[in-house]
Amino acid sequence: MNIIILGGFLGSGKTSVLLQLASHLVGNQPSDTTRVVILENEIGEVSVDDSLLKKNGYQVTNLFSGCVCCTMSGELILNLHQIRADFNPELIIMEATGVAFPDNIRQTINQSLPELTVQVTCITDAKRWLRLLRPMEMLLEGQLEAADVILINKIDLVDDQTLSEVETSIRSFNDHAKCFRISAAQPIDPVIWGTISNSETETSINE
Amino acid sequence: MNNQQLHHHHDKNCSCHGDHHHAVPAHQPERHQQIPQAITVKTHDASLVGSYRLTIESSFEEAVTTLDAALTKIAAQITELGGIIGHIKANLTAEGQSCMISLTEEKSDQHYSDSHRCQVEGVAIVFGILPEQLTAILNTVLGPYRS
Numbered sequence: 001m002n003i004i005i006l007g008g009f010l011g012s013g014k015t016s017v018l019l020q021l022a023s024h025l026v027g028n029q030p031s032d033t034t035r036v037v038i039l040e041n042e043i044g045e046v047s048v049d050d051s052l053l054k055k056n057g058y059q060v061t062n063l064f065s066g067c068v069c070c071t072m073s074g075e076l077i078l079n080l081h082q083i084r085a086d087f088n089p090e091l092i093i094m095e096a097t098g099v100a101f102p103d104n105i106r107q108t109i110n111q112s113l114p115e116l117t118v119q120v121t122c123i124t125d126a127k128r129w130l131r132l133l134r135p136m137e138m139l140l141e142g143q144l145e146a147a148d149v150i151l152i153n154k155i156d157l158v159d160d161q162t163l164s165e166v167e168t169s170i171r172s173f174n175d176h177a178k179c180f181r182i183s184a185a186q187p188i189d190p191v192i193w194g195t196i197s198n199s200e201t202e203t204s205i206n207e
Numbered sequence: 208m209n210n211q212q213l214h215h216h217h218d219k220n221c222s223c224h225g226d227h228h229h230a231v232p233a234h235q236p237e238r239h240q241q242i243p244q245a246i247t248v249k250t251h252d253a254s255l256v257g258s259y260r261l262t263i264e265s266s267f268e269e270a271v272t273t274l275d276a277a278l279t280k281i282a283a284q285i286t287e288l289g290g291i292i293g294h295i296k297a298n299l300t301a302e303g304q305s306c307m308i309s310l311t312e313e314k315s316d317q318h319y320s321d322s323h324r325c326q327v328e329g330v331a332i333v334f335g336i337l338p339e340q341l342t343a344i345l346n347t348v349l350g351p352y353r354s
Contacts, residue, residue: 010293010332011311044330045247045258048298052307067251098293098332099254128311135291135335139253 001084003092003116004196005105007143008123009132010098013153015049016184017123018095022058024193025091030057033087037061039079039094041068049095059087068108069100076105077112091197099139103146121196122147122177123184127157129166144173149180149196156183245353248342254293255341257331261352262324267301270325274299275308277348281331282310284344290336297329327352 004021006014018038026036040050042064050062061079068076083092096102102120109118122144125132132140144150150170155163163181171179180192248257263270278295285292296309301324308329333341 011309042330043251043254043256043332045249045256046260046328046330048296048307048329051298051300051305055305071251099251125311132291 001089001092001116003080003094003109003118005094005096005102005118005120006123007096007100007102007105007120007147008098009125009128009136009140009143011128012098012123012125013184014095014098014123015052017121017151017153017182017188018093019053019056020184020188021193021196022056022093024190025197031059033059033089035089036091036093037083037087037089039063039083039092041066041072041076041095041097041100043067043097043099067097067100069096069102069104073105073108076108080109080113080116101139101142103142106146119149119196120147121149121151123151123153124166124170125154126152126163126166126181127154129169130162133169141173144170144177147174147177149192150174150177151192152179152181153184155181156185246342246345246349248338248345250338253334255331255333255336255338257333257341257345259297259327259329259331259345259349261327261349263299263327263352264324267299267304267306267325270299270301270327271306271308273352274327277352278308278310278329278331281344281348282312284348285331285333285336285341288336288340290340291334293332293334295329295331295333297327299325299327301325 006018008014022036022038026032038053038058038060040053040060040062042049043066045065047062047064050060053060061083063072063075063079066072096105102122106118106120109116152167152170178195182188245261246259248255263273265273274297278297282292282295292311294311296307299306
């Protein structure tokens with residue numbers, strides 16, 4: 001069982017990316033829980049995104065009213081154990097809250113379940129990046145700096161010069177991650193999914 | 208109140224796994240099994256998290272329009288106060304129909320049904336204003352639709 005954490009600021013497009021990634025991995029069998037289970041974390045007292053995911057047929061475990069990178073880290077581990085006991089899927093796709101530090105989540109999992117491979121993909125909003133950078137710099141940097149893959153989303157909403165500025169800024173926080181430009185409103189290049197899923201996961205999923 | 212004032216210890220290196228955050232009232236670990244009140248506002252680090260559960264007594268089409276206008280109004284008032292909108296979103300359901308409305312700036316989606324009673328569940332996650340200000344905005348704009 002491997003885990004992909006989808007992180008990134010509020011409204012960056014995490015749920016849209018998640019839906020495409022899950023669809024790529026399981027095709028027309030979204031309810032096949034031996035392959036993919038979605039773990040959704042929402043910070044509000046009511047859950048909004050999980051109904052959209054369930055409507056698409058996926059098995060969704062929801063942790064809401066808190067953030068698993070801090071206040072709900074214990075619940076995260078309990079739920080991972082439960083998912084393994086109930087479904088033992090090849091892959092868990094976990095959508096973090098928009099205020100979470102994904103690497104904190106990875107460290108929590110690594111401490112309690114060191115046998116699991118955890119990969120962090122962060123989604124950024126090209127349209128709002130420069131506007132959010134100053135007031136949200138600490139959070140944005142913390143979300144990005146340990147990401148394995150960075151997806152710069154909503155590139156269809158900015159011009160080339162702005163996109164170049166955004167990418168340079170993002171790279172100043174993390175220059176080692178693999179970085180892709182996407183628009184989650186359109187079909188995403190399957191090559192990117194192969195990068196997000198590590199080779200071991202990709203092989204087993206496609207078998 | 209600016210973001211610097213709102214933000215405190217929680218950063219990338221935060222090890223608040225049940226530690227200092229729990230000593231701060233704003234970071235009490237909420238129980239996700241609980242049924243929320245109609246409109247609540249809590250803080251999480253620098254963010255304010257407003258949650259709302261409402262009923263709109265109208266057709267689904269009218270409810271989508273009403274809710275879209277309400278969320279847009281909330282966004283505008285937060286911006287006027289110098290706040291930053293993280294994400295404002297709501298799920299509107301009625302007799303098998305559903306519609307998610309999501310705003311970081313402006314965005315809406317619409318579906319239709321013949322229902323005359325629509326349920327709304329949503330959140331407003333913002334930065335840079337006071338909890339009292341967000342509470343007042345949500346109560347003013349969404350108060351008429353409390354469950």
